[in-house]
Amino acid sequence: xxxxxxxxxxxxxxxxxxxxxxxxxxxxxxxxxxxxxxxxxxxxxxxxxxxxxxxxxxxxxxxxxxxxxxxxxxxxxxxxxxxxxxxxxxxxxxxxxxxxxxxxxxxxxxxxxxxxxxxxxxxxxxxxxxxxxxxxxxxxxxxxxxxxxxxxxxxxxxxxxxxxxxxxxxxxxxxxxxxxxxxxxxxxxxxxxxxxxxxxxxxxxxxxxxxxxxxxxxxxxxxxxxxxxxxxxxxxxxxxxxxxxxxxxxxxxxxxxxxxxxxxxxxxxxxxxxxxxxxxxxxxxxxxxxxxxxxxxxxxxxxxxxxxxxxxxxxxxxxxxxxxxxxxxxxxxxxxxxxxxxxxxxxxxxxxxxxxxxxxxxxxx
Numbered sequence: 633x634x635x636x637x638x639x640x641x642x643x644x645x646x647x648x649x650x651x652x653x654x655x656x657x658x659x660x661x662x663x664x665x666x667x668x669x670x671x672x673x674x675x676x677x678x679x680x681x682x683x684x685x686x687x688x689x690x691x692x693x694x695x696x697x698x699x700x701x702x703x704x705x706x707x708x709x710x711x712x713x714x715x716x717x718x719x720x721x722x723x724x725x726x727x728x729x730x731x732x733x734x735x736x737x738x739x740x741x742x743x744x745x746x747x748x749x750x751x752x753x754x755x756x757x758x759x760x761x762x763x764x765x766x767x768x769x770x771x772x773x774x775x776x777x778x779x780x781x782x783x784x785x786x787x788x789x790x791x792x793x794x795x796x797x798x799x800x801x802x803x804x805x806x807x808x809x810x811x812x813x814x815x816x817x818x819x820x821x822x823x824x825x826x827x828x829x830x831x832x833x834x835x836x837x838x839x840x841x842x843x844x845x846x847x848x849x850x851x852x853x854x855x856x857x858x859x860x861x862x863x864x865x866x867x868x869x870x871x872x873x874x875x876x877x878x879x880x881x882x883x884x885x886x887x888x889x890x891x892x893x894x895x896x897x898x899x900x901x902x903x904x905x906x907x908x909x910x911x912x913x914x915x916x917x918x919x920x921x922x923x924x925x926x927x928x929x930x931x932x933x934x935x936x937x938x939x940x941x942x943x944x945x946x947x948x949x950x951x952x953x954x955x956x957x958x959x960x961x962x963x964x965x966x967x968x969x970x971x972x973x974x975x976x977x978x979x980x981x982x983x984x985x986x987x988x989x990x991x992x993x994x995x996x997x
Contacts, residue, residue, distance in 0.1 A: 671737070707874035
């Protein structure tokens with residue numbers, strides 16, 4: 633799409649504002665693990681626990697895993713999945729419980745022989761991997777255990793997070809092995825989403841894919857030294873807020889399942905942070921079967937109490953998080969040298985799903 637001259641000029645100024653991401657970070661983004669058969673190598677926590685109970689050595693190969701869909705903004709939400717990380721050279725006979733678990737998948741796991749002349753091969757692609765090993769060797773596997781920025785292969789909004797918990801990633805995730813809060817701030821900013829909309833390939837439903845050389849070539853403006861401590865403070869606070877938001881969502885799911893027999897509650901009850909106590913009670917009542925929608929005064933009081941104890945504190949912190957995100961956005965705009973006119977142009981030509989609302993001084997322009 634042909635952009636107006638003023639937009640093209642701003643794009644060029646952003647390109648000139650700093651080094652490329654790969655030069656700034658000193659490393660290119662790295663792929664997650666490509667197993668060749670996720671149904672065999674990705675297991676849930678009950679399966680993890682059974683494997684470790686049968687053979688404690690299994691824990692050496694079981695790594696906590698984030699899928700692309702688990703990666704969130706600032707801090708990700710682990711869904712309780714594990715990766716059987718049998719990298720090339722693994723002595724599977726030393727891990728009998730895992731060998732027995734993988735055995736039923738063996739036909740699907742066998743690599744296709746180079747001289748195969750039969751029909752469709754039922755297993756994985758040709759390669760040097762043996763049937764129990766992940767498909768692609770991951771020479772940089774040790775980087776998963778280090779602090780890193782992680783992101784999804786396909787994004788509907790900026791969703792970059794700091795991971796300090798040593799999660800492994802599947803083939804739908806990428807990592808940049810750095811704990812640089814400023815880089816994370818820039819990647820999550822409205823300005824870089826605006827730029828990325830014109831830089832990254834577009835997918836179905838106008839999603840973006842920040843993969844390959846285009847990610848490497850993102851311009852990263854240097855951090856102003858005077859704001860370095862503030863950036864760290866704000867980013868760490870946002871990560872803590874998102875972590876607690878995820879924890880509360882899990883707590884609510886358990887409460888709704890056990891107390892109210894709602895194992896699959898609607899989204900309004902899992903993300904109720906914009907709801908008042910009364911609106912929360914009404915949403916819960918509406919989710920119940922018709923025969924249970926007449927609530928006693930005690931039941932309504934219990935719902936309000938749960939809202940006050942569990943939901944309201946996170947709602948307050950999310951309001952503060954919105955203010956913090958706006959502050960970080962201003963710092964990014966300053967680093968890239970945006971003028972007030974540039975900011976108004978950015979918001980006037982903003983793509984869908986900008987990560988924050990425009991500031992009040994440009995909202996009406």
